[in-house]
Amino acid sequence: MKAKVSARGGDSRLGVKNGKAEKDPNKPKRPPSAFFVFMEGFRKDYKEKHPNNKQVSVVGKAGGEKWKSLTDAEKAPFVAKAEKLKAEYTKKIEAYNNPQAEASGDSEKSKSEVNDEDDGSEADE
DNA sequence: CAAGTGATTGTTTCG
DNA sequence: CGAAACAATCACTTG
Numbered sequence: 001m002k003a004k005v006s007a008r009g010g011d012s013r014l015g016v017k018n019g020k021a022e023k024d025p026n027k028p029k030r031p032p033s034a035f036f037v038f039m040e041g042f043r044k045d046y047k048e049k050h051p052n053n054k055q056v057s058v059v060g061k062a063g064g065e066k067w068k069s070l071t072d073a074e075k076a077p078f079v080a081k082a083e084k085l086k087a088e089y090t091k092k093i094e095a096y097n098n099p100q101a102e103a104s105g106d107s108e109k110s111k112s113e114v115n116d117e118d119d120g121s122e123a124d125e
Numbered sequence: 126c127a128a129g130t131g132a133t134t135g136t137t138t139c140g
Numbered sequence: 141c142g143a144a145a146c147a148a149t150c151a152c153t154t155g
Contacts, residue, residue, distance in 0.1 A: 030147050033135030043149070056149045060133035067134070079135095086136075130153075137146080 028092040031085035034078040038070075039063045 032040075039059070046059045053059075067075075 030135095030137060030145095032147060033137095035134040035136095036148060039133075039148080053151095054149095055131085055151050057130090057132040057151085059149085060131085062133090064133040082135080089136095126155100128153105128155090131151100132149100135147085138144095140142095 027096055028089060031089040032082065034075055034082040035063075035067055037081045037085075038067060038075070038078040042066065 042063045043056075043059050046062060047054060050058070072079075
């Protein structure tokens with residue numbers, strides 16, 4: 001039974017796509033929630049355990065159930081990741097609202113082009 | 126052949 | 141405050 005209170009079911013998406021959907025190439029997509037981040041790895045692991053069942057729906061159910069089984073501490077790393085993604089998303093939104101918010105003047109992106117991964121990407125451990 | 130659906134929860138966003 | 145919508149993903153289903 002689908003306990004969906006909302007209309008997320010199948011028709012909502014189609015209903016939205018009525019007529020013309022102007023897609024803004026600049027418009028960033030929403031950041032994946034902690035659940036999706038968790039699922040990214042979960043799906044991969046699930047494939048190994050269930051190479052016969054690859055359907056997302058199946059993994060989704062298993063993942064959802066497992067997800068609820070996790071505690072905040074376990075979800076912490078996922079939430080932290082999602083939080084960071086959200087922060088970047090907000091920045092992109094700003095860029096979307098202000099596409100011309102660049103530092104005028106010298107833009108000689110000379111040195112910082114090759115490698116600028118500051119902001120410790122791996123700062124969690 | 127191509128597009129749509131189904132299923133999961135979380136974040137997003139408007140009224 | 142709340143509800144509707146959408147985010148990834150991929151076998152399956154239908155046109």
